[in-house]
Amino acid sequence: QKEVEQNSGPLSVPEGAIASLNCTYSDRGSQSFFWYRQYSGKSPELIMSIYSNGDKEDGRFTAQLNKASQYVSLLIRDSQPSDSATYLCAVNAPNFGNEKLTFGTGTRLTIIP
Amino acid sequence: GAVVSQHPSRVICKSGTSVKIECRSLDFQATTMFWYRQFPKQSLMLMATSNEGSKATYEQGVEKDKFLINHASLTLSTLTVTSAHPEDSSFYICSATGGGGAGETQYFGPGTRLLVL
Numbered sequence: 001q002k003e004v005e006q007n008s009g010p011l012s013v014p015e016g017a018i019a020s021l022n023c024t025y026s027d028r029g030s031q032s033f034f035w036y037r038q039y040s041g042k043s044p045e046l047i048m049s050i051y052s053n054g055d056k057e058d059g060r061f062t063a064q065l066n067k068a069s070q071y072v073s074l075l076i077r078d079s080q081p082s083d084s085a086t087y088l089c090a091v092n093a094p095n096f097g098n099e100k101l102t103f104g105t106g107t108r109l110t111i112i113p
Numbered sequence: 114g115a116v117v118s119q120h121p122s123r124v125i126c127k128s129g130t131s132v133k134i135e136c137r138s139l140d141f142q143a144t145t146m147f148w149y150r151q152f153p154k155q156s157l158m159l160m161a162t163s164n165e166g167s168k169a170t171y172e173q174g175v176e177k178d179k180f181l182i183n184h185a186s187l188t189l190s191t192l193t194v195t196s197a198h199p200e201d202s203s204f205y206i207c208s209a210t211g212g213g214g215a216g217e218t219q220y221f222g223p224g225t226r227l228l229v230l
Binding site: 032034036042043044045046049088090099100101103104105106 | 145147155156157159162204206210217218219220221222223224
């Protein structure tokens with residue numbers, strides 16, 4: 001079982017709709033969770049971080065964490081063509097050094113105008 | 114947010130030469146820096162963790178004698194690819210944290226694209 005799993009996509013969403021990106025992780029000791037956006041040919045940029053169960057909202061983005069189910073998601077409301085990118089889920093790896101992150105393979109999101 | 118720079122952004126070199134990549138934290142002190150490599154259409158692969166003033170910790174399968182890492186100050190880490198070969202061609206990305214402990218946010222540099230001919 002992969003440590004951090006994401007659906008690779010591609011996920012196609014009409015402009016203005018809600019895009020839902022999902023991620024599961026295997027290490028129950030994980031405490032910190034991050035969503036990064038990566039445009040083609042560029043490095044990742046931080047979208048959201050979440051540490052507690054529940055929802056965390058920042059503008060059009062909402063991160064949801066459920067530690068019991070080992071599940072973290074990212075919702076993008078009012079999707080825009082500029083949201084088209086690969087979204088990486090990252091989880092801290094407490095068993096391998098607290099500051100290290102384990103990345104999923106990413107979900108490629110395409111917003112259709 | 115914190116700013117991390119990398120230099121150069123792109124480098125082309127001949128097989129057998131060495132290439133040095135610099136990673137700098139511009140507005141914070143980076144106690145820990147990470148070096149990643151990303152091949153086309155693949156995810157980030159951690160190569161090594163670099164702590165200021167100490168030896169880097171390499172991930173399994175990464176040759177420490179080929180990928181030399183130096184983290185001599187709180188704002189600068191360097192990765193030297195020694196005797197580069199075409200299979201080393203990749204996108205090299207660094208990230209940095211302020212050493213705040215578990216789960217601290219990693220801020221990424223813009224990456225260096227290496228092409229070895």
